[in-house]
Amino acid sequence: MTKIGIALVSMLFLSLAVVIKPVAGGATVVKVDPSLIEYYEDATGQQFTVAIKIVDVTNLYGFDIKFRWNTTFLEYVSDSVHVPWNATPAHDGVLYNPFIFNFTQVNATTGTYWIAYSSRYPAPSFNGSGTVFNMTFKVKQQPVQPQPDAYITLELYSTDLAARGGAPIPHTRENGTVILHALAARHDVVVVGVHPGKTIVGQGYSMQINVTLANQGDFTETFNATVYANTSAIQTKTLTLTSGNSTTITSTWNTTGFAKGNYTIWAYAWPMQNETDIINNNCTDGSVLITKVGDLGGGAPVAHFFQCDGIIDPSDTGLFIRCLRGTAPLDAMYLGDLGGGAPVAHFFQCDGLVDPSDTGLFIRCLRGQGPPDP
Numbered sequence: 149m150t151k152i153g154i155a156l157v158s159m160l161f162l163s164l165a166v167v168i169k170p171v172a173g174g175a176t177v178v179k180v181d182p183s184l185i186e187y188y189e190d191a192t193g194q195q196f197t198v199a200i201k202i203v204d205v206t207n208l209y210g211f212d213i214k215f216r217w218n219t220t221f222l223e224y225v226s227d228s229v230h231v232p233w234n235a236t237p238a239h240d241g242v243l244y245n246p247f248i249f250n251f252t253q254v255n256a257t258t259g260t261y262w263i264a265y266s267s268r269y270p271a272p273s274f275n276g277s278g279t280v281f282n283m284t285f286k287v288k289q290q291p292v293q294p295q296p297d298a299y300i301t302l303e304l305y306s307t308d309l310a311a312r313g314g315a316p317i318p319h320t321r322e323n324g325t326v327i328l329h330a331l332a333a334r335h336d337v338v339v340v341g342v343h344p345g346k347t348i349v350g351q352g353y354s355m356q357i358n359v360t361l362a363n364q365g366d367f368t369e370t371f372n373a374t375v376y377a378n379t380s381a382i383q384t385k386t387l388t389l390t391s392g393n394s395t396t397i398t399s400t401w402n403t404t405g406f407a408k409g410n411y412t413i414w415a416y417a418w419p420m421q422n423e424t425d426i427i428n429n430n431c432t433d434g435s436v437l438i439t440k441v442g443d444l445g446g447g448a449p450v451a452h453f454f455q456c457d458g459i460i461d462p463s464d465t466g467l468f469i470r471c472l473r474g475t476a477p478l479d480a481m482y483l484g485d486l487g488g489g490a491p492v493a494h495f496f497q498c499d500g501l502v503d504p505s506d507t508g509l510f511i512r513c514l515r516g517q518g519p520p521d522p
């Protein structure tokens with residue numbers, strides 16, 4: 149018997165003001181209800197609740213119960229004590245007020261729970277069946293083949309019941325079991341996102357496209373990923389990802405030879421052998437406009453960046469000047485970077501700056517002397 153159990157019995161004796169009654173026989177049970185919880189599908193993240201009950205007891209005046217679980221697979225979420233018997237609207241608890249002693253302690257790290265209560269005079273003894281406490285768990289993980297099924301015991305590893313007067317009440321224990329059936333191992337490579345570095349690009353210029361990929365399967369995979377503009381493959385890369393990891397690859401799209409217009413940017417992770425979930429192998433995210441070099445935007449009476457109209461006119465001049473002065477929005481500054489080089493500036497040799505070299509190039513565009521259409 150635990151120290152608290154000994155103290156419990158002692159206090160029961162001290163609190164008596166009535167004659168001790170005989171203790172019931174061994175039909176009393178302390179049990180976990182339900183006794184079996186079983187998952188065949190992936191239950192990761194799901195929650196379930198069990199009740200710890202005292203069943204068919206006579207003359208109960210106190211208890212000391214210790215309970216534990218496997219923290220590798222189960223995470224403690226919460227508990228609710230059903231003491232006294234009317235602690236919940238259902239009136240499904242045990243024991244009666246007043247109490248001479250009550251104690252609860254949960255350790256979510258080690259996976260243990262300890263609860264002890266003792267009534268005192270003039271409380272009547274408890275007879276019948278009731279819930280001591282409910283406990284809610286969350287499934288942390290489920291085994292994957294070739295790992296075996298996980299059989300988890302919800303264990304009542306110490307239980308003391310005391311009658312009025314302190315005499316121990318004979319009883320049996322019925323633990324609970326949670327079975328997590330091992331899932332079939334699977335292949336699953338995923339395109340998580342596609343992120344073009346620009347929404348507008350001058351015809352013949354290059355831009356970067358970032359693609360995030362993940363391995364959501366159970367094996368280390370080496371696979372190919374292709375980035376597309378409409379139906380044209382921009383680049384294919386081979387990468388290796390371990391299970392549960394992700395990475396971002398960068399592809400450079402040189403728009404030379406592509407006609408002006410809107411292009412849908414998407415990426416495709418080529419399926420692995422025996423991969424069944426292939427819907428997430430494809431991801432489309434946004435479009436890119438290939439426009440005439442020097443076409444920074446348009447609109448009247450006020451010109452706006454990105455509202456390209458396919459012509460180079462005074463609207464674009466005003467927008468270019470804003471880039472040159474550094475007053476353009478940060479996400480539009482790249483539109484004014486038409487090239488670079490010294491002593492003679494060249495289109496396409498972008499240097500990340502908008503300076504006099506770009507001014508000369510823009511004037512050529514304005515005069516119709518920019519790069520010819522392919």
